[in-house]
Amino acid sequence: MALKAALLAEQKAEVEQKNQQIEHARRALEEKAAELALTSRYKSEFLANMSHELRTPLNSILILGQQLAENHETNLNPRQVEFAKTIHAAGTDLLHLISDILDLSKIESGTVTVDSEDLSFEHLRENLGRGFRHEAERRHLEFSLDIEPELGTALHTDPKRLQQILKNLLSNAFKFTEQGSVRLRARKVSSGWSEGHDVLDHAQTVVAFEVTDTGIGISPEKQKIVFEAFQQADAGTSRKFGGTGLGLAISREIAGLLGGELRLHSTVGEGSTFILYLPLNYVGADRAHSARAAQAMAQTSSTQEPPVRVLEHALERVADDRDLLAPGEPILMVVEDDARYASVLRDHGRSQGFRVLVANTGTEALRLVRDYKPTAISLDIVLPDMLGWTVLARLK
Template sequence: MGYLKIFFGNTAMLIAVAYLANLIYKSTISNASVRIKKVSWVLLAIFAGWISTLFGYRLDEHVIFDLRFVPLIISTLAYPHPFILVLIGIGTGLTRLTFGVNEAAMAGTINLSILGFICAALSYWVRRSSLCIVNKGLIVILVVNVMNAINIMVFGVIPAPEYIREIMPITFPAGLILSVLFSLIIRDFQLGLLRNVQIQRANEQLSAQTEELHKNKIALEERADQLMMASQFKSEFLANMSHELRTPLNSIINLSQLIEDNDNSLTEAEMSEYAAIIRRSGEELLMIIGDILDLSKVEAGRLDIINEDLSVIEIPEILAMQFAVTAKQKELEFTIAMEENIPQMIHSDPQRIQQILRNLLSNAFKFTKSGHVALRIRQEERGERAIVKHWIVFEVEDSGIGIAPEKHAMIFEAFQQADRTISRKYGGTGLGLSISNDLARLLGGFITLESEEGKGSRFSLYLPLEFIEE
């Protein structure tokens, strides 16, 4: 009965140690690295073996019977790594020497060290076997208990016949049953811990999903606001467009009717003036319709870019002829400058480049009451990290009303202007910059803006020089 009492006491102590270890794990090392968890497990298993020996059954002054091999069984199932199991076996065996260095203590050290190597060998099977964890546990428990009994018979200080006849019939089945009982209790601890980990992970996933949903909600709300603003801008654009279309149409209709209804009372000079007004109104109407068609083509992806040789030198001459009269009428200084190292020919779409520059210069003249408008053509190296590209840059600078920094991005959007009163004060559809920006991207370039309200603006058209032909 003494063996059974001590073995039950050993089991109770191991359960207490396991419970305390579970509490410590939850409050301290649950979020630690894998290395720290493994080291903690080795120290815990060795400590549990030492506690088992401390409360073991003393057959005499030196011989102690206990369940110090049970933590090694649990480790084989929980951490099936050979090196860890060898450390636990040797470490637990060495703790036997803390109760005195004698022949029995040396036998106990050898016994646990051998069991450590046996469990290390079993760990390979545990990791590769397709059996369920319960069957694996029963096999490991049986093997370790059998090897423990054999080691005691071979290395123990008690004669083998005496051990087999008087001690083993009690200690072997008791050790086997209590090993199974303790393993089931530990398994229940592990399942509870696993459930807690799964709940924690589920909570983390729910938190992440909630945060993602919140971000998506904000993005959807922002997108809804953008769509609402776009709808409002389109409504304003249509209202403004009706005025822009009606003005030249009215001029054409009224003057045409006046010419048709006259009774030869109009002089030749008046007829010529009316014809000029009709022509200008028609050109203005054609330009508005062209902007709308270009925007629709860009949004539909049907705007074709036709690359061909383009003389850079001819661009200033063409633009000077187109805007010289405007500059003279508004009494603005209009200058064009070009660096000497600019290539004479580039390979791009001449029509679209001129369209962009016309839009930029038209805006510059439109929003400048006094001062100057300048066009500069230069070459620049620009890029990110180790990638540097060569660009030809067309800068359009004016001393006009300028644009506030917070409105720089907005003016490149279709149907939008920096100020909603601009269309009423200066006219225009608000499509020029949007179309120019889209065309620049189709040409492989981009447009930048430097401007402050009341201090003028500088729009820069960047076009790549990879396709230069000297």
């Protein structure tokens, strides 16, 4: 009896010691989560400030390059004029990149505001037609803008942000289409978006803006990453088409801010259709923000054990193994907000025999820990870099 009591006491002591270790690890993770949140905000602010600082000298370069290219005093030879045009074109491309980085950093830092007002469909049609009809004629492509009458005369949203998305989608469609057509169609729909979308599911009317082309199409594996920053359907060293790879990432985030969602259907060699789902009437920032979280969580849900909910960060989602987890498997959690670097760490973890969970933020990491309820957490490594932290933790 005394031996049994001693064993029980020893086991109780071991359990208490393990609980203390878990609590210590969780506190350490919470501290790192706070640091991650702070450095993430600093990074976004740094990018925004840097973008503004770069624009000032770049605008001077653009103005002077244009003046040289116009050669009003006719003191430049044709070759020098061509050089000036090249400088201006390169500067314009760089300005677009800076603007995209600024947009993305503002979205990440939560400083983007939505200015909603009524926008007539006729005005939208005129603006888009004016911007792309000449390109269609130059490229000998069919171009049509079809807005169904049942939508009424106007929608209530942020006109600037909506047109930013549609112009980006149309620009991409023309870029990747050498023959055939580019079409935009706006129609009233009752389905098509992710199940459980907080705003679209409750909107009285949902409009779908469909941009369809007959271009090169996008392969299934590229469709999974095409909305991530700096990712492109036409990638690699033999790229034929230019671009920064930021446009679709920004468009997806703006769609979320407007209470909507951006989806893609594509077949290689046949073309692509990007569909922007939006409420006919913008519902406000709080509800739209909830929609972005619901959109991120609605992609898939796991019925396997352990019960890990899908808690993706709304900005970028790196596919991980949370839907494949089985009891007893070794798990590595990666906390990193750079999608490309997180993907490298994920693949490395898999090569070492781990199932890998990827969290974009410290908050998401804490939620995963609370959902998974590990018996032990081992902070393998915490890597500081210039603008943030990378955390690798083993869960048992």
